[in-house]
Amino acid sequence: MRYDVLIIGAGASGLYCACRILSESGVRLGIIDSNDSVGKKLLMTGAGRCNLTNYDMDPRYYMTDSPEMLAGLLRRHDENAALAFFRDELGVLTAERDDGLCYPATFRADTVVNAMRNYLIDNDADFILNTQVCSISRDDGGFTVNGSLHSKTIVIAVGGASYSLTGSNGSIIKLAAPFTGRGDLAPLYPALVPLKTLEKDITSISGARAYCDLKLYEDRRSDKVLAESSGEILFTKYGVSGICVLDVSGYAVRAMAEGKRPVLSVNLLKMSFPKARIEVETNLLNFPDRSPSQALNGLVRDDILAIILDRINLTEVRHASDLSRTDIDNITECMTSFKLTITGSLSFDNAQVTNGGIMLSSVNDQMELKSTRGLFICGEALNCNGICGGYNLQFCWSSASAAARGVLSCLN
Numbered sequence: 001m002r003y004d005v006l007i008i009g010a011g012a013s014g015l016y017c018a019c020r021i022l023s024e025s026g027v028r029l030g031i032i033d034s035n036d037s038v039g040k041k042l043l044m045t046g047a048g049r050c051n052l053t054n055y056d057m058d059p060r061y062y063m064t065d066s067p068e069m070l071a072g073l074l075r076r077h078d079e080n081a082a083l084a085f086f087r088d089e090l091g092v093l094t095a096e097r098d099d100g101l102c103y104p105a106t107f108r109a110d111t112v113v114n115a116m117r118n119y120l121i122d123n124d125a126d127f128i129l130n131t132q133v134c135s136i137s138r139d140d141g142g143f144t145v146n147g148s149l150h151s152k153t154i155v156i157a158v159g160g161a162s163y164s165l166t167g168s169n170g171s172i173i174k175l176a177a178p179f180t181g182r183g184d185l186a187p188l189y190p191a192l193v194p195l196k197t198l199e200k201d202i203t204s205i206s207g208a209r210a211y212c213d214l215k216l217y218e219d220r221r222s223d224k225v226l227a228e229s230s231g232e233i234l235f236t237k238y239g240v241s242g243i244c245v246l247d248v249s250g251y252a253v254r255a256m257a258e259g260k261r262p263v264l265s266v267n268l269l270k271m272s273f274p275k276a277r278i279e280v281e282t283n284l285l286n287f288p289d290r291s292p293s294q295a296l297n298g299l300v301r302d303d304i305l306a307i308i309l310d311r312i313n314l315t316e317v318r319h320a321s322d323l324s325r326t327d328i329d330n331i332t333e334c335m336t337s338f339k340l341t342i343t344g345s346l347s348f349d350n351a352q353v354t355n356g357g358i359m360l361s362s363v364n365d366q367m368e369l370k371s372t373r374g375l376f377i378c379g380e381a382l383n384c385n386g387i388c389g390g391y392n393l394q395f396c397w398s399s400a401s402a403a404a405r406g407v408l409s410c411l412n
Contacts (some may be wrong), residue, residue, distance in 0.1 A: 004127075005407050006143070006151035008133050008175070010038035011167070012045075013379025013396040014157030015116040022403035027411060030126040032133055032145070034167045039113035041159065041166035045393060050109035052086065053079040053397070054390035055100040059265050059372040061391050063250050064384040065186065066360040068393075073365070077401035079394055090115040090311040101175075101390055104378040124343075133158075136175055142374055151405050153374045154368075157400070160354020160380040161188045170348075172357055179372040186383040189257060190351035191250030194241035195264075198341035201310065205303045206237045213267040216248040218255060220263045220341065227251040229387070233266060240264070240340060247387040248380045250355045252342045259292075266338040268300050284328065288321035292331070295320040300335055304371040308334045317322045353392050360384055366406025367399055374410055378403040 005021060007014045031038070045051060057079050059067045083102060084091040092115045093105035104111045120127070121150050128149070137144050142152040156175055159168035170188055212233050218224040231244035248264075255262040255373060263330035269276045279299060287295040292314060293305055300308065309315050312330045323331075348354070358377045362370055367382075369375045378399040386392045 001030070001126075001139075001149055002028070003030045003149070003151040004411055005030075005148060005153045005155060005242070006145055006159055007155040008136075008145070009033060009157035009159060009379070009381075010035070010129075010166055011157060011159050011379065011396075012039070012128070012393055013043045013400040015039060015042075015113075015120070016153065016397055017157060017378055017400035017404050017407075018125055019090065019116050020085070020401050021117050021407055022120065022125060023085075024404075025408055025411075026123070027408075030128055030149070030151070031078065032128040032131050032149075032258065034130070034132045036130050038127065038129075041168060042113055043109045044163065045109055046103065046110050046165070046390075049103055049107045050112050051101050051103055051393065052094060052112070053082055053102045053391040053394040055079055055096065055102065057394060060265040061292045061389075062384055062395070063191070063254075063355055063362050069360050069365065070384060073398045073402055074107045074394070077398045078278045081401070082397040086112070086115070090119055090346050107316065116272070133175060135170070137178065153376065153410050154409065155376045155378060155403050156381055157377075157403075158381050160357055161348045162190065162351040162354050162380075164349055168354070168380070172353075176358055176369075176377070179369055179375055180358065180362070181371070184369075184371070186356040186359055187257070188354050188356040189250070189253045190345050190348050191253065191355040191385045192246040192352035192388060193249045193345045193350055195239045195245055195249055195252055195255065195342050196344040196346070197239035197264075198343050199339075200281055201307050202240075202340070202389055203237050205235045205307065208230045208235045208301065208303055209242065210268055210301060211270065212244065212245045213270050214248060215265045215267075216251055217263045217265060218362050219261045226255060226262065230270070238346070239342075242323070246352065249345060250385060253345050254355060256342065256344065262342045264340040264342060266340065267336045267337050268304065268338055269375070271336070273315060273336050276336045277328065280332045280335065281328055284320040284323060284402065288319060290320055292317055292320050292323060296331070304338075326380060352388075354380055355385050356384075357383045364406075365402060366409065367403035368410070369404045375405050378402040
């Protein structure tokens with residue numbers, strides 16, 4: 001079978017790239033996937049509601065080797081362009097929340113998957129499902145896939161290594177190997193993933209949640225902040241999770257791979273030390289005859305407060321009035337910088353996205369691999385991953401749109 005373009009991977013970026021190509025040209029297009037249906041991982045995004053994008057789009061919310069190139073991609077096909085294509089070409093109305101997150105108006109991921117699949121059916125795309133791509137090689141007319149499928153151009157949109165049951169199994173490493181050099185590929189690590197911690201005192205509060213400000217330091221002795229976030233933290237038997245933890249997890253995993261021992265500093269009061277100290281001291285002065293835990297339980301939930309007091313050896317103090325100024329400083333320090341040493345993360349199967357892949361700097365602004373004419377990469381297969389909130393899907397849309405332009409330019 002011969003094609004003008006073969007897209008490997010029927011996930012978010014692969015489907016969107018195919019739709020963008022067929023919206024501008026009636027080329028012979030095939031889309032290959034190892035699953036028996038398309039968009040399996042996309043169906044899981046946003047807890048099944050599909051957070052399409054975010055109106056606060058900025059390269060600073062991503063990990064990548066080329067922020068400058070990323071900025072150009074996001075600028076050329078931004079959130080407005082993506083939403084307009086979903087509305088005008090695919091018939092998907094969208095809804096914006098007060099926090100700037102955008103969803104399909106149905107708040108259902110299958111709406112998005114069905115819209116793209118039906119559009120491709122309408123435009124005569126071939127779906128080659130239940131097919132694992134084992135090889136890509138050059139031939140006189142372009143490329144040969146699995147020894148029998150021939151195409152003038154190829155788009156690799158296989159995703160990373162997260163949620164392997166959906167088909168994202170790290171195959172980008174094998175598929176791209178014949179065309180890439182040592183400097184073209186960044187190692188694959190889990191990102192947007194729960195973290196394991198050294199401290200075992202938090203296992204007693206597994207399931208507890210708290211709103212906090214979060215900073216990730218390179219190690220316990222360093223002042224270097226690798227990443228920061230805000231939101232809800234979830235304490236677990238193995239460590240911590242929650243959106244704010246997921247947002248910094250990629251930096252933690254990469255730091256550990258580099259031999260560092262990153263540390264989370266959790267500000268449970270979401271305020272500066274001086275302001276927090278005033279609040280702590282005020283409560284202690286207002287309730288001098290209560291125990292410290294009773295005097296302070298309006299600031300931090302009881303179970304977390306018990307761990308704080310235990311960490312600074314104040315569990316035996318009977319009255320708030322017995323605390324010294326140093327004790328008050330230590331309580332405040334622990335409330336505003338509750339330390340957790342990171343020892344690892346859960347596996348790729350618990351990670352929402354992958355950090356690593358083909359270096360963004362190894363492709364041109366049309367997502368064509370610089371070393372190989374006619375071979376394009378888009379989506380999570382590239383070394384670019386964002387925080388929670390529609391950023392990873394927006395990168396799929398932006399990079400897939402760029403790849404579509406590149407394919408059409410190559411064919412013309």
